[in-house]
Amino acid sequence: MKIQTCEVCQKDITTRKKFMFTHIKCEHCQTPYELDAKSWKWYMLFPFVSVMFAMFVSIRILPTEDIFLKMLIILGSARLLYRILCYLGFYFHFLNYQVRKKSQEDL
Numbered sequence: 001m002k003i004q005t006c007e008v009c010q011k012d013i014t015t016r017k018k019f020m021f022t023h024i025k026c027e028h029c030q031t032p033y034e035l036d037a038k039s040w041k042w043y044m045l046f047p048f049v050s051v052m053f054a055m056f057v058s059i060r061i062l063p064t065e066d067i068f069l070k071m072l073i074i075l076g077s078a079r080l081l082y083r084i085l086c087y088l089g090f091y092f093h094f095l096n097y098q099v100r101k102k103s104q105e106d107l
């Protein structure tokens with residue numbers, strides 16, 4: 001799916017994985033991008049929200065007392081939810097990347 005348009009070469013930056021990365025590269029011109037400040041908030045929040053939601057659902061709804069099975073379902077649904085959140089983030093442009101500044105590379 002398309003994440004955004006490359007500022008340098010004006011081509012689409014796409015990803016096949018529905019995960020959020022802190023750093024990406026334009027596959028056409030190799031320009032490095034990083035998450036902008038606003039997106040960092042989501043980056044921290046998405047995994048947290050996913051796990052909390054999955055735990056809540058499994059505690060409330062799952063009929064099993066099997067802890068191992070519960071853990072599997074929590075992890076599985078948290079991962080799924082995380083992917084959905086990332087997908088929505090890219091789709092609705094909550095998640096934006098900015099061109100990585102040269103000065104930060106030197107640090």
Ligand SMILES: [Zn+2]
Pocket residue numbers: 006007008009010011026027028029030031
């Ligand atoms: Zn590019």
